[in-house]
Amino acid sequence: MDxxxxxxxxxxxxxxxxxxxxxxxxxxxxxxxxxxxVVMLLGFYSLLMAGLWVILDAVDxxxxxxxxGAGITTVLMLAAVGLTGQGERPGQGNVLVAxxxxxxxxxxxxxxxxDLPPFGAADAPAHTHVASRYLGQSMTEAGIPNVxxxxxxxxRGYDTLGEVTVIFAAGISVLALFSxxxxxxxx
Amino acid sequence: MTTLGVFNYWVAVVLTMIGLYLVMASDxxxxxxxxxxxxxxxxxxxxxxxxKVEGGTxxxxxxxxxxxxxxxxxxxxxxxxxxxxxxxxxxxxxVTRIKEEYGSVEEAEMRKQDEE
Numbered sequence: 001m002d003x004x005x006x007x008x009x010x011x012x013x014x015x016x017x018x019x020x021x022x023x024x025x026x027x028x029x030x031x032x033x034x035x036x037x038v039v040m041l042l043g044f045y046s047l048l049m050a051g052l053w054v055i056l057d058a059v060d061x062x063x064x065x066x067x068x069g070a071g072i073t074t075v076l077m078l079a080a081v082g083l084t085g086q087g088e089r090p091g092q093g094n095v096l097v098a099x100x101x102x103x104x105x106x107x108x109x110x111x112x113x114x115d116l117p118p119f120g121a122a123d124a125p126a127h128t129h130v131a132s133r134y135l136g137q138s139m140t141e142a143g144i145p146n147v148x149x150x151x152x153x154x155x156r157g158y159d160t161l162g163e164v165t166v167i168f169a170a171g172i173s174v175l176a177l178f179s180x181x182x183x184x185x186x187x
Numbered sequence: 188m189t190t191l192g193v194f195n196y197w198v199a200v201v202l203t204m205i206g207l208y209l210v211m212a213s214d215x216x217x218x219x220x221x222x223x224x225x226x227x228x229x230x231x232x233x234x235x236x237x238x239k240v241e242g243g244t245x246x247x248x249x250x251x252x253x254x255x256x257x258x259x260x261x262x263x264x265x266x267x268x269x270x271x272x273x274x275x276x277x278x279x280x281x282v283t284r285i286k287e288e289y290g291s292v293e294e295a296e297m298r299k300q301d302e303e
Contacts, residue, residue: 120241
């Protein structure tokens, strides 16, 4: 069931265009000093990322990214910018040290890339262990056609429990940080 | 899509570098968190790219499709996205508190006040 040729062409085009746009958007953040603009651009970046997830077959990740990354994160960031002020004073940080560290890290990562299996290879190590079992057995074992949901809620349910624990801890931390402020005011 | 080869990985590394640069070189704490977000999505991109199978489709079982992409990286990244927003919110709450204490979220300004 291959998609029609025109659709195929659009996907092949988008799979190049979206990553290029991602890099341009991220790079633009370096030279932007109005924080509202920075946050809006980050939202755009997340939406581009969601589009790329769809092309890479990760539809569940795509809608989470669109809702959480482009939605909630943008709202939280805008709220924080509203409380802390929009203007960033440019050129104060230690640019030289940052450039050296980034160059060394980037160099190491580019060097490590040569060890990765080719893009899309079906016999890559990542696909030869549990993935085939999830795809083959989840319908009989969990009864859900969406394998991602089956793995998330059933096979790796403990991961999700850990995730919920992290969210709970984060919620407690945020509450603790803000409640102390009110306590101080009373004193 | 085989012609792409390592293109997605290159993009992920460049995004990692941009994110790291934003975290290290910006003086503003909110912008540091923006850089952290870019860094995180770069890691997500590596995972999802590894999960893609040539000619595969989204891992939702349906008759007529035989090749699916690997669902496991998708699950891990779903969890990671939610954890990322949790850490971001804690970071932003800290930034807001710092603003209340120092009256600024610029590192240089805070350092100056600490030295006084």
